[in-house]
Every structure is written in C-alpha cells, then in structure tokens.
Amino acid sequence: MRDVAVMGVGMTKWGELWEKSLRNIFVETALQALDDAGIDKIDSMHVGSMSSGLFVGQEHIASLLTDYLGVNPIPCSRVETACASGGLALRTGFMEVACGMSDVVLVGGIEKMTDVSGSEATYALGSAADQEYEGYHGITFPGLYALIAKAHMEKYNTTREQLAQVAVKNHSNGSLNPLAQFPFKVTVDKVLNSVMIADPLRILDCSPITDGAAAAILCPVDMVKQKGKPVIKVTGSGHATDSIALAHRDDITWLEATYQAGKKAYGMADKKPQDIDVLEVHDCFTIAEICVLEALGIVEKGKGGEAVEKGLSSLDGKIPVNTSGGLKAKGHPVGATGIAQVIEIVKQLRGEGEKRQVKDARVGMTQNMGGSGGSTLVHIFEKE
C-alpha cells in the first residue's frame, strides 16, 4: 500500500442555500478543492450523501456530479452510511490511492436538506434508524439521543449543565469559523432555556438542518512533495458497525462502533489517544460528543461530561475538540460532515486555523458517526 496524503481541500459557506441546487453547491466546492491542490485533473471521485433520494428526489449523483464538474468519463461512486457518509468517501478514496488504482482522487460529501419541509427532513433523517423497529413506532433522532442522554445522566451523574457546555464550547469555536452556519456564541443559560425538543435535549443541544458540501483531494505522498505542498498524511483509517437499533445494545451509553473504529485507526497509525493534538467528532447532539470522547479513549468511561466542563476539550485545552464549531455550530449537511471534519484537521495541521489555530498541532483525528452510532469512521492525519 502506498502512503496517501491530502493535497487540497474545499468548503463554501454552509446554511440554508435556497438559491443553489445540489449540483451547484457541489461544483463550487469541488473547484475550490482543485484550486487549493493546484491541479486541474482528477482520476476518480467518491462522494458521500446520506439521502439525496429522499431530500431532493435525485439518486445517481455519481453521474450527475461528474457531469456538472465537467470531468466525465472518470469513475465516481456515491457512498452512504447515513451521517458518516463523508467519512466513508474518505476511506474509499484512501483505499483507491493506496492500492494504486488511481493517483488523484476527489473525496467529497454533499447534502441539500432544506428543499423539503421539516417533517419530510425528519422522515429522511429517520431512515438512518431501524425504520421497522424504531422509526415506524414514532421515535426520531432527538428522541434516540435523548434516551442516551437520560441513561448517561442516570449511570454517570452527568449533568444537564455539562451537556450545555458542549454547545457553549462548539458555538464559541464556530463563532471563529466564517463558513459556519451559526457563527455565534451561546451561554449555558441560553441552552438551558431554549425550546425543549426531546427531554432532556433542547434545541441548542441539537445540530441543525443544513445545505452544504465539502471536498478534499487525495494523492500519493510523493506527489504532494513534488508539488512542494504541505504533507498531511492519512495514517489511520478505522470503520466499524454496531446494531442499528438502540434497543439491541447492552449499554446505550457506550458507542461500540466508535470504540472499534478508533482501535483500528490507532493501531494502523501506531498512535494512542494522548498523541492526538486536535480532534473533530460527531456532535449531532451534545450528548454524542460526550459519549464519543469516552469511546475513543480520550477520557474514561462516564467522564465525558466532567471533561468538557473542566475545559479539557476547549480551544486552549489539552485536546481541543471540534475547533471548527462542530456539527452544532458549523452545521450538519449529513453527507458532507465527514469531509468537513477532514478539512478542519488539514487546516489545523497546515497552521491555517486562523483564530481557532491549535498551537503545534501535528496529529489530528476525525470521528464521523451514522445513526445512533450504528456505523462509525475514524481517521488519523499527521503532518510530516
């Protein structure tokens, strides 16, 4: 297997992009990644999208996007594992470059979520849960994560305020990210007094509905060196699954797929949790970030809430988490999220983090999760 690096990244402002269609948003973003890499030719593409079918009635985006980017006849695959589809695109592209099938591969993610009504979007997102055993009985994702939150609070004495601290931290980081959908700060009080969605989760515990795309260019390390670009290597890739329905897990506070994917990625990169300088995780709900820190071994089981409260994961903490603003503040166009995480890590490792730069960041990690944790992708990146 060849060593693989990220040569370029692209991301445009996320939000409710009613004046742009799925194809426009993707092309704009992909061109930016090509510009950043300083290239005008790619060999292949892999694009993550959770449900372009349910959100805009369009499948076969592999053909659509190569067509509108003007790169036919190159191969393109659309990959999906719910909200971890972006991470899956990265892994698939990584394998293609590593095995030598292609040299320059664009990995991207896209979701156009605001063309449908709120209830249609909720239905589409619900298709990431077990529809026969969960969705059709009435539960939606805020409800599933509320169950996790309740169980975590009961088992580990995690407090409502600790959940709020996740939102406060991520919005604080997001206020420094000009591409974020909601680049403003919030306070614990504001979170605690926001509208109730599914007890104990309030609206400011939830990531939003977003239109957006993200793209990155992968190629062999040698090519990046030839171009004289900063070498950001992909050194670890882990992918794992868990039962899709929450009810089928022994302990709903424990994200087994995240643990397993993390273990694989750490092993492949020969790294430990304490080696990670900067980390982007899947904070679809505030409780998710807490559980993820535990499953990745960043903190002990049950200590996720306390860690956030004590500032471990703050921008100036020991391991800054979600410096981009996370899904919470940056937005969560589900298929694009995993690639946007890569972009933040690449910028941090390049030293292009601007006001949110983590000092001396050399090793970064991304954790991208589907459904209530039924699938997870973890990747480790290193600056050479």
Next chain:
Amino acid sequence: MRDVAVMGVGMTKWGELWEKSLRNIFVETALQALDDAGIDKIDSMHVGSMSSGLFVGQEHIASLLTDYLGVNPIPCSRVETACASGGLALRTGFMEVACGMSDVVLVGGIEKMTDVSGSEATYALGSAADQEYEGYHGITFPGLYALIAKAHMEKYNTTREQLAQVAVKNHSNGSLNPLAQFPFKVTVDKVLNSVMIADPLRILDCSPITDGAAAAILCPVDMVKQKGKPVIKVTGSGHATDSIALAHRDDITWLEATYQAGKKAYGMADKKPQDIDVLEVHDCFTIAEICVLEALGIVEKGKGGEAVEKGLSSLDGKIPVNTSGGLKAKGHPVGATGIAQVIEIVKQLRGEGEKRQVKDARVGMTQNMGGSGGSTLVHIFEKE
C-alpha cells in the same frame, strides 16, 4: 496489488417477495454465499442498493445488514450508482482486497421494490435520471430508452423485430434458470403484440420490478487455492461516467460510459472483445443490449440488432449473452443486478451453468449500467 478471486456466490429466487423484508432477503442470500465459499467469517462488506430510501424508507443499510447478518463490528459500506450499484460494490470490494486492507470481503446487492405502488416505484427509478432536466418534465425510463430505440432504428435501420429477438433470447435462457422471476419463453409475435409502454417499446421489451439480492465472496487468489476451490479471478475492472441527461449527449445511440469502462477493463485484463466466452450485459430494455454490444466492441456500431437476429449472442452462438436470462427474464432488483451478473459468470466459468452451460467458457465479462448510461461498470473474470 494482490490478485483477487471470487470464492463463493449466493442468490435466492427473485420475484415479488411480499412475505420477506429487505433484511431477510439479504441475510438469506449472504448466508448462501458464505456456505458456497465454505467460510463463516468475513472482514468487510460492500452492498449496492439504488434507493432503499425511496423504496422502503430505510437508509443506513450498511449498519442494518451487518447487524442482521450477525457480523458486527465489521465495516460495511453501501454504494450507489443507480442500477449499476451492484457492479460498484464489486469494484469497491475488489480494491479493498487488492490493496490488502482486508482478506475476505462480501460484495452484495439488494433492492426491495414491490413494497411501494407502481407510480412510487416509477418515481424512485426516475431518480436515476436528471430529475431537474428530465424527471420533473415528465419523462420516465421507458421513455428515455424509447428515444434511444427510435434513434437507433432511424440511424442504423434496426428493426422492431430485432428488438423483440433480444427478449426472445433472454427469456429462452431465463426459462433454464430456476432463480429467474419470469422463467418462461416468449415469441417474437408475443413481444410485438404485448402492451405498448413507450413507442416503440412494449412491456416485453422492459425488465420488470423485482425484489431480490445477490452476494459474492472476494478474497486473495492464494486463499482460494489453499481451500482447493475453483479459481475464478477478477482480472479487469472498468468504471466510467457519462452525462446523466440524454439530451446532453452528441449521439444517444452510443453508450460512451460503457465504451470507456470496457476499454479500461480490457486493458487491465489484457483481453480483446473476441477473447470473451460468455457475457452478461445490462438489458434493462431490449434496445440497451443492442447498444451495449456495440459499445463493448463485440459488434460494429449499428450492427447490434443484426447480430442478435443472426444468433451471435444466443446460448449456442459465438458469444452467448445473458445466459442467466438477463434483467429481462431473471428480474431487475436494481441494486442487486450487478452482483447477479457476477454470479452467472462465476457459475459458467466453474462449469456449473447446468442447462445453460456455455462449453469451455474460460473468460467472462459483466457490464452493469446506471440510468440511461450515465455510469457503467465492466468486469472481466478468468478461470485459472
């Protein structure tokens, strides 16, 4: 890159499987592939599905299917490129084994299409076309392929009877395949007098709506040899795209993505069209098979209709095409079709083709196409 072989295959009877859900159909099929390979452990899965979201309201089948097959926490990706999703699963799994990320990979395809109404199914299938420029103006897939047929008849004097001959041949083959949805013979007269769908295509020119799955086990060639199983190598893989909308092509009778994917696969396997002993192609409509034979270089441009009429592609012809019955008679659960093609080729190369066995078949090829040809996967297989 390591040499990759197909160690086992599984497919159950296709049809309107109202008593089974998507997860049941997949598990049954996957277990059969594991049995055929003589193994009980896999490292990873890639499953093609065109639109589990629109057909059964379920995305995230990567988590669902590993869960119900009982193989968590192994990685699984769902891949999609419309009706070529199965072929894409094969290619993705091939890369994973070739690059050494995994040893034993299950590649599968599934579609559960009959749980929705006919109009909902038509809408779901239409999402493989350019919804903004084609679908929302009212055209559906029979209409798009009818345009191709009209153009081919006009340009090359292809006859209505030649189109019918494709259906007659494939139903004749399908009558020998116990797993086919419609295992009966039809006559030219019957095709010509069947219900008109989109002039000139009649119902017996169209592949059906089907529930079904297919699965194959890929692994390094050395492992197959160790097990003493027949060695069926994957020696060529080509994947290409074309404009998604028919109107954006210079010549709608020419399938450029099929030509490009074929060129790649032939080059990789160091084979020519005349080296192919048995071929499964994407006959979603009778005209499609004719155009595909031309794009793959099996016959000259414009000679596809004549070739079928003269028996070139018959079971006892020079290059038997769609010995399984093709999409036409075997059925077309869209995401599964590309893997079912692999299964037929593997059976032919193993000499397990039963009443449809092609004598001395050593080199086989599959061509799996998305939409009106906006994406295509071509693979070449060789018996060692």
